[in-house]
Amino acid sequence: MSTAAPAEVQAAAAGDSLGAVLRTRWEALKGGDVGSLPVIVGIIAITAYFTTKTPIFFTSVNFVNLIGQMAGVTVIAVGIVFVLLIGEIDLSVGYVSGLASVTVAEFQLAGSSHNYPGLVAIALAILLGAGIGAVQGSIIAFLGVPSFVVTLAGLLICQGMIIEVLGTTGVIGITDTQVNDVSNYILSKNTGWIVAIVFTALLAFASLGAYVSRRRAGLPTGNLIITVARVVFYGGLAFAVVAVCNHTRGVPLVGLVVLFVVVLFSYLAGRTTFGRHVYAVGGNAEAARRAGINVKLIRILCFVISGSMAGLGGIIFASRINGVDLTVGGGTILLDSISAAVIGGVSLFGGRGRVSGALFGGLIIGMISNGTDLVGSADWVKYITTGLILLAAVTLDTVARRRQAAAGR
Structure with missing residues (x-):
């Protein structure tokens, strides 16, 4: 199985002293586990x-647009x-998002026989995406058809359905x-501060x-100082984002949606049995099966x-332009989405990476x-x-895996 683990688990296992945690992290860095360092350096450099x-790039107005x-x-x-x-791999996500865009637009269409409230249309679009994923996952899990072929067919x-x-x-x-409010609504400035406080x-x-x-x-707890420092850092980052956004119109609702998704699935991957099983299946599916994990269900x-x-991404795209056309789901959506995950540090070989990497890569x-x-x-x-950065990220991941294997990690 994979030896990858969320940061808090690694820190807990390292010992309680600050020195022990830093030494463990330094040894991991020498062994090829660079964590989020390349992504952070890349963000600063860009x-x-x-x-x-x-001068427009580093302004509050552009920051809101970037979100x-x-x-x-x-x-x-x-x-x-x-x-x-x-x-x-899932090659269908671009046009699944496009089909979800068409679905949410169709089910709110005024004057039609299926003119539902917006929230119902949104739910139906997400359920459609989940259903497509379930069908594709079942074919892969039960019939053993390669995911490349199944999702390419998807x-x-x-695309044909669109x-x-x-x-x-x-x-x-x-x-x-x-x-339309999903991508275009702006929270009031006071609401933005409340969100930062609650977070x-x-x-x-x-x-x-x-x-x-x-x-x-x-059980090992890790170092309390590092735990507090992590809370202070991320809390301070939340307040900084709100402060920058409030210099102009305010925090976009879609930014809150992204934050909710990242936090929810980070918790699911890092703090639940399901998440541990995902890492185990990615590390060694056969070993996971022998350990009693339902590998097919996880897939x-x-x-x-x-x-x-x-599906949710498609709703965001459709909301942003207040409509859909025949180009929906196309363009670089698929490649950008996969690139974002890989650039964020998720391994193409399975078993390594964090959900937060999608945020950094995006x-x-x-x-x-x-x-x-x-x-x-x-x-x-x-x-x-984008291609060069993606190539660098995959190359770094390949080299890091070799160094970790050589170091017995």
Whole structure:
């Protein structure tokens, strides 16, 4: 099975002293476990480069725009993370998101026989994505068909269904306020501060609660200073984001949606039995099966998550432009979503990575797209830059795995 583990588990096993934790982290770094360091360095470098090219890039107005630009890809990338963790791939997410976009637009269509409230249309679109994921996952798990082939077929089927639905009109406008608010609603400034306070309080409660419960059970707790520092850092980051957004209109609702998705699935992957089973299946499926894990069910559920997040991503894309057309789900959505997960540190070989990597990877993809548009670069610059970063991320992952194997990690 995989030796990968969430950061808090590794820290707990390292010992209680700060020195022991730092020594363990240094040894892991020498062994090839670089964690989020390359992503953080990349974000800083990209920010510095585009700031020198245009003063607009490092402004609160552009930061709010960036949140909206990266939201759809980031949400889809969260689902991709789970598929990659079990050593599979999902090539259908682009057009699954497109079909979900068409679904939410169709089910809110005024004057039709299926004009449902916006929230119902949103739920139906997400359920459609989950259903597609369940079908694809079942074929992969029970029949043993490679995920590459199954999801490639799913891509083509979903693309055909989009053409069939939109063939007569080509465009469906979205007029429902609830649907359009997903990407376009801005929280009031006071609400933004409340969100930051609640997030920090919940993070502190969860972190310190885990520390106390492990201490009472006689389990390794890790260093309390690091636990507090983590809460202070992420809480401070939340307040900083709200402060920047409040310099202009306020925090976009879609940013809150992304935060909720990342936190929810980070908890699912890092703090639940299901999450441990996902890592185990990705590390060694046969060993996981012999340990009593229902490998087929884990695979199906991971594809359900991927389909659901593709559905939610499609809703975000449709809401952003207030409609859908025949190009929905196409373009670079698929490649950007997979790239975001891989650039964020999720291994293509399975068993290693964190859900938060999708957020960092989505941020890098969004920053490149946003920055090249602001400086007026041609599209080929955007594609080549993204491709080079993706190649670097996969190369780093390959080299890191070899070093970790050599170090016996």
